[in-house]
Amino acid sequence: MFFDKIVRPALYRLSYHDPELVHERTIAVLARLGKAAPALGGALRVDDPVTVLGLRFPNRVGLAAGMDKNGRALPAWAALGFGFVEVGTVTRLAQPGNPKPRLFSLPASDAVINRMGFNNEGAEALAAKLARDGKPGVPLGISIGKSKATPLEDAVEDYRFSLRALHPYADYFAVNVSSPNTPGLRQLQDRTALAELLGELRSTSLELAGGGSPTPVLVKVAPDLTDEALAELLEVAQAHGVAGIIATNTTLARDGIAPAESSLAGQGGGLSGRPLTARAAEVVRFVHDHTGGSLPIIGVGGIMGPDDAIRLVDAGASLVQLYTGFALHGPGLVRRVSRGLAARR
Numbered sequence: 001m002f003f004d005k006i007v008r009p010a011l012y013r014l015s016y017h018d019p020e021l022v023h024e025r026t027i028a029v030l031a032r033l034g035k036a037a038p039a040l041g042g043a044l045r046v047d048d049p050v051t052v053l054g055l056r057f058p059n060r061v062g063l064a065a066g067m068d069k070n071g072r073a074l075p076a077w078a079a080l081g082f083g084f085v086e087v088g089t090v091t092r093l094a095q096p097g098n099p100k101p102r103l104f105s106l107p108a109s110d111a112v113i114n115r116m117g118f119n120n121e122g123a124e125a126l127a128a129k130l131a132r133d134g135k136p137g138v139p140l141g142i143s144i145g146k147s148k149a150t151p152l153e154d155a156v157e158d159y160r161f162s163l164r165a166l167h168p169y170a171d172y173f174a175v176n177v178s179s180p181n182t183p184g185l186r187q188l189q190d191r192t193a194l195a196e197l198l199g200e201l202r203s204t205s206l207e208l209a210g211g212g213s214p215t216p217v218l219v220k221v222a223p224d225l226t227d228e229a230l231a232e233l234l235e236v237a238q239a240h241g242v243a244g245i246i247a248t249n250t251t252l253a254r255d256g257i258a259p260a261e262s263s264l265a266g267q268g269g270g271l272s273g274r275p276l277t278a279r280a281a282e283v284v285r286f287v288h289d290h291t292g293g294s295l296p297i298i299g300v301g302g303i304m305g306p307d308d309a310i311r312l313v314d315a316g317a318s319l320v321q322l323y324t325g326f327a328l329h330g331p332g333l334v335r336r337v338s339r340g341l342a343a344r345r
Contacts, residue, residue, distance in 0.1 A: 020103040030073035044081040046338035053216040059083035064321035065143035074136040081334040088143030094122035108258040115269030123162040130169040143174040178222035178249040198240035216243035223248035244296035273324035277302030288316025306340025
């Protein structure tokens with residue numbers, strides 16, 4: 001309540017009520033504080049270890065991609081209690097993203113609309129940063145996507161470049177083919193395109209592993225897929241050795257927006273937060289049931305409290321991620337969700 005009533009309103013007043021400026025300033029502060037993070041260790045982290053994807057996670061609550069695209073505040077996330085961190089989405093080419101304004105806060109709806117467009121410094125810049133500063137003290141996922149300037153027919157090489165550049169640092173890769181904010185990207189979820197992409201990434205991953213265990217590759221899916229399209233995607237994913245599924249990305253639907261914020265419903269981009277809670281659980285359950293529980297699932301979407309995370313785990317998720325809930329309600333949510341999941345075991 002302190003964050004909701006005092007901290008968040010102050011952040012918005014100081015940032016001229018610009019959500020993207022709030023975000024940028026928050027990351028900048030966390031990047032500076034992160035230098036002291038090793039002294040904190042895991043003091044704020046709930047101990048609830050689990051092994052998924054062949055990796056040991058100190059707890060099941062991770063930071064979703066999009067919050068720290070360029071890995072600027074990696075030590076801070078571990079210090080805040082996250083059991084793993086996913087950076088990105090990063091693209092082969094550095095790019096500014098879509099024109100501003102492109103991020104909209106909907107507090108009455110407990111939601112956010114964004115059309116950021118994969119704004120990031122590029123795969124090579126992230127690789128250089130990780131080489132210089134090292135990884136966080138928890139597993140690191142790296143979300144990779146297609147550069148906007150790259151034609152769809154050349155998308156495979158875009159993803160392969162990023163996979164190669166970042167392979168030494170990723171504990172797992174998330175293949176983002178489901179963001180609504182890069183033109184044509186969701187076409188890569190279609191059977192033929194996805195099969196080609198995943199086949200090439202699998203081959204590249206095996207090659208880079210040099211006979212060892214390849215780095216797990218997961219696919220992040222859209223909540224807007226029909227059951228038939230999702231079933232087809234899962235069949236392709238399993239046929240090409242995908243290690244897991246991240247469910248879900250943001251939605252193009254506008255259900256669940258409060259009447260007081262209906263004027264923002266027309267903004268283009270993906271909706272996240274409370275309006276996605278039920279759909280995320282539906283998709284997680286579908287993935288779990290359709291695959292017979294054979295594919296690990298990272299559940300993400302609309303986790304605003306422990307009960308939401310528990311529902312995703314009950315639906316079949318092995319791990320969960322926070323984004324909008326963390327942005328709107330602060331770091332206390334990490335501990336509350338982690339405690340809720342730990343008590344459930």
